[in-house]
Structures are given as C-alpha cells and as structure tokens.
Amino acid sequence: MSRAISDAQTGETLPGILVRSEGEPETGDASVTEAYDGLGYTFALFWEVFERDSIDDRSSPLEATVHFGSLYDNAFWDGSRMVFGDGDGEIFTGFTRSLSVIGHELAHGVTEFTAGLVYRGQSGALNEHVSDVFGALVEQHAWRQTAAEASWLVGEGIFTDEVEGNALRSLKAPGTAYDDDVLGKDPQPAHWDDFIVTRDDNGGVHLNSGIPNRAFWSIADTLGGFAWERAGQIWYDTLTNGSLTPRSEFSEFAAATIAAAVARFGDGSDEQRAVEAGWALVGVVPAEA
Numbered sequence: 001m002s003r004a005i006s007d008a009q010t011g012e013t014l015p016g017i018l019v020r021s022e023g024e025p026e027t028g029d030a031s032v033t034e035a036y037d038g039l040g041y042t043f044a045l046f047w048e049v050f051e052r053d054s055i056d057d058r059s060s061p062l063e064a065t066v067h068f069g070s071l072y073d074n075a076f077w078d079g080s081r082m083v084f085g086d087g088d089g090e091i092f093t094g095f096t097r098s099l100s101v102i103g104h105e106l107a108h109g110v111t112e113f114t115a116g117l118v119y120r121g122q123s124g125a126l127n128e129h130v131s132d133v134f135g136a137l138v139e140q141h142a143w144r145q146t147a148a149e150a151s152w153l154v155g156e157g158i159f160t161d162e163v164e165g166n167a168l169r170s171l172k173a174p175g176t177a178y179d180d181d182v183l184g185k186d187p188q189p190a191h192w193d194d195f196i197v198t199r200d201d202n203g204g205v206h207l208n209s210g211i212p213n214r215a216f217w218s219i220a221d222t223l224g225g226f227a228w229e230r231a232g233q234i235w236y237d238t239l240t241n242g243s244l245t246p247r248s249e250f251s252e253f254a255a256a257t258i259a260a261a262v263a264r265f266g267d268g269s270d271e272q273r274a275v276e277a278g279w280a281l282v283g284v285v286p287a288e289a
C-alpha cells in the first residue's frame with residue numbers, strides 16, 4: 001500500500017502540496033490524518049477480503065487532496081485521486097470525517113476499473129449504489145461491526161449540529177437520513193414504484209441508488225454476520241466478473257447478483273434466496289438470462 005496526501009490549502013489546484021507519504025508520521029492536521037487513515041482502511045477491505053490490490057488491482061498509489069476550495073461542500077473522485085472539501089461550517093463539517101465517504105469515493109475508482117458503469121440514469125444510480133455499499137462495508141470492516149450492529153449510514157458525522165439529520169444517506173431506510181429546514185428531506189426512494197425520473201443529478205444517480213441500497217441492506221440483514229463475507233462478496237464478484245455492461249440497468253444488475261450468488265455459494269443456497277428476496281423487497285424484477 002502506498003498512500004500520498006496533498007493539501008490544496010483552500011485553493012482549487014490539484015494535486016496541491018504533498019504533505020504526507022506512506023509511512024510518514026502524522027502532521028497534526030486532522031484532515032490529513034483522517035484521509036490517510038481512511039485510505040488505509042479502504043485498502044484493507046479490498047485487500048484482506050477480496051484480494052484486490054488497490055483501486056486498479058495493480059498496486060496503484062492511493063492519492064488524496066484535502067482542504068480543496070474555500071468552504072467547499074463536497075468530496076469527489078476526479079478519475080485519479082480523491083478530493084475533499086472542508087465544508088461550509090454551517091451545514092457540513094469536513095468531508096474526511098466520515099470513513100464511509102472516503103470508502104465511497106475510492107470505490108468509484110474501483111468501479112471505473114471494473115464494470116465501468118456509466119454515470120447517468122440507472123447505470124449511474126448503480127455506480128452510486130456500489131460506492132455506497134463499499135463505503136458502508138469499509139466502515140463496518142474497520143470497526144468489525146456485524147450487519148445487525150452497523151448504522152448502514154453513509155456520511156455519518158459530516159453535518160454540523162445545526163442540521164436535523166444523521167448522515168447523507170441510509171442504506172437501511174432510504175429517505176430517512178435527514179429532514180431539515182434548510183436541506184429539506186432526504187429524497188431517496190426505497191422501492192422501484194417510486195423511481196424518480198429527472199434530468200437533474202445526471203438523471204437521479206444520488207436519488208435512485210436508494211432502491212438497490214435497500215436491497216443490499218436487506219440481503220446482508222437476512223444473511224447476518226459480517227456483511228462483507230457474503231453479501232459484499234457477491235457484490236464484488238458481480239462488479240468484477242464481466243457480467244455487467246457500462247449501461248446495465250437495475251433488472252440486469254439484479255440478475256447478475258443472483259448469478260454471482262449461485263456461482264459462489266451454489267444453486268438453491270441461502271445466499272441465492274436472500275439475494276432474490278432482497279430484490280423482490282424493492283420491486284426490482286431480475287432480467288431474464
């Protein structure tokens with residue numbers, strides 16, 4: 001593992017100044033420490049559980065920039081590095097504070113190197129969904145939480161105390177992560193019947209991801225234990241086994257996860273039944289092979 005954290009010093013030039021490389025001690029800057037540790041925990045999930053060696057499975061360095069922009073309210077994957085804003089201090093605190101957000105951004109890199117889900121419409125919502133799944137799993141793996149113990153929240157701790165909300169999103173209960181005067185209510189649907197058709201947000205990629213998110217939570221909940229061991233393994237297999245296309249839709253993704261469950265755990269296995277039940281819960285009918 002090779003990590004490198006840079007500091008944009010509230011500018012918007014990337015990568016910024018290199019402030020901590022692999023093996024170097026803490027700098028005293030909490031954002032740098034959080035990013036460095038978060039990259040380590042993300043690497044650990046992919047390596048220890050799935051034997052994936054970094055984002056590209058070819059030992060690529062893990063790079064991040066902190067203190068991007070002035071009061072910048074976001075974090076993103078720019079195609080080669082993770083970039084974190086400090087937040088405006090009124091709604092958002094710093095984006096490195098949440099391990100699930102760090103895992104989410106890095107998982108975008110993994111998706112880019114594997115299934116390549118196009119970031120628009122249903123395939124874009126699946127891209128977001130995959131990042132939420134692995135973001136949650138990075139946190140659960142780091143903290144050794146079972147499916148029953150986990151919060152299933154993405155972005156816990158990045159809102160200020162002023163905000164009425166727990167996190168950005170909830171995989172367990174999409175649409176309930178926040179309900180605030182300024183931010184409004186978490187708009188995520190949790191069922192196919194409530195799929196949102198919109199031109200905003202690349203066709204609702206951060207909205208409709210709630211539907212597969214709830215399916216995944218349900219599968220992990222049914223199987224119990226550590227979610228990365230079975231549900232997470234099935235999702236990782238689906239992402240990497242070549243069964244998806246860049247434009248896969250929900251029904252195709254569902255069918256691919258069922259096939260992956262059968263391939264790894266057997267026809268008629270508890271895992272297969274759990275995956276089928278998870279998709280049925282959210283109203284997604286798997287595509288015919």
Ligand SMILES: [Zn+2]
Pocket residue numbers: 104105108128131
């Ligand atoms: Zn994302």
